[in-house]
Amino acid sequence: MSFYPFVRSYDELLSELFRLGLELPLSADFSILGSSLSFNYDSGGKQTKVTIPNRFVVQPMEGFDSGEFGEPLERGFRRYERFASGGAGLIWFEATAVLPEARSNSRQFWINKKSASAFASLVEQTRSVARKQIGHDIVTIIQLTHSGRYSKPERGVRSPIIAQHNEVLDVAQGISGDYPLVTDSELMRIQDAFVSAAVLLSSCGFDGIDVKSCHGYLLNELLGARTRDGKYGGCFENRVRFLCETVQRIREAVPSVFVTSRLSAYDAVKFPWGFGVAEDDYKRADLTEV
Secondary structure, three states, X not given: OOOOOOOOOHHHHHHHHHHHOOOOXXXXXXXXXXXXEEEEEEEOOEEEEEEEOOOOEEOOOOOOOEOOOOOEOHHHHHHHHHHHHOOOOEEEEEEEEOOHHHOXXXXXXXXXXXXXXXXXXXXXXXXXXXXXXXXOOOEEEEEEEOOHHHOOOEOOEOOOOOOOOOOOHHHHHOOOOOOXXXXXXXXXXXXXXXXXXXXXXXHHOOOEEEEOEOOOXXXXXXXXXXXXXXXXXXXHHHHOHHHHHHHHHHHHHOOOOEEEOOEOOOOOOOOOOOXXXXXXXXXXXXXXXX
16 A cells, blocks of 8 residues: 655655646745635625634544534544644634434534534634634634435444435445435425524534535535436536525524535546536546536
8 A cells, every 4th residue: 555645845845746747836935824814705784804814724624522412522622722722724623413313423523402502612712722822813614514325323333314326336335226315305304404503503603604515425415416306406406406505594594604615526426426527437527517
């Protein structure tokens, strides 16, 4: 097994690009990483400005160490304390399930009324540490997720929730051809859960909500659900409907936070089940729809 080498300097990066025969625009001046970045979003009919103090970002990475009700415990608090001490201007909190059955691991974060107070404490501690250690106010985003066909809410037990059958992934995951699809009414219940979760997290003090639509999870699978019947499958308008509805409903319910989405523009899943893939070769991106 070969591992990709660590690049520790600008010169090492140049050497590695040369070895791979790649061309990327580069600069030896990294000062831009220390500069702030601002953007506006519509907050209940008025423009609200958000300023990120620098260009360093802690990306969402699950620790799978929550408590009984999905709440962050000591390890989670310690993890984000360290992130805040590192100086990043934006901390993108890890994927947090909107329902217990939506978790990819029995210890994945899960937001609900019983866990909300712990999330509020986590946000406050993270902000406090950043102010004390680095001297700036950070921007916080939390990622909301439904694991879909990768759901495993009980230890070691797969409980897939699928939007369509996929002759490649179904075989790999041991899903039979008669396994039931999530219904449109169940999807509406899931959408309600996203909105309720966003309302709770807004009250916890987060600045932004990420509606996770990547990595083959439920919302990502819906984007490529060409073989699905009903209002959430088939044509492009139907396939993006769930994501668009969810984002719009969250914006209306909690205008005080901004809404974003981590989206797999190309998911490398064979056509007709993938999103952003060429019909004749799924290994090639076709970003026409995207």
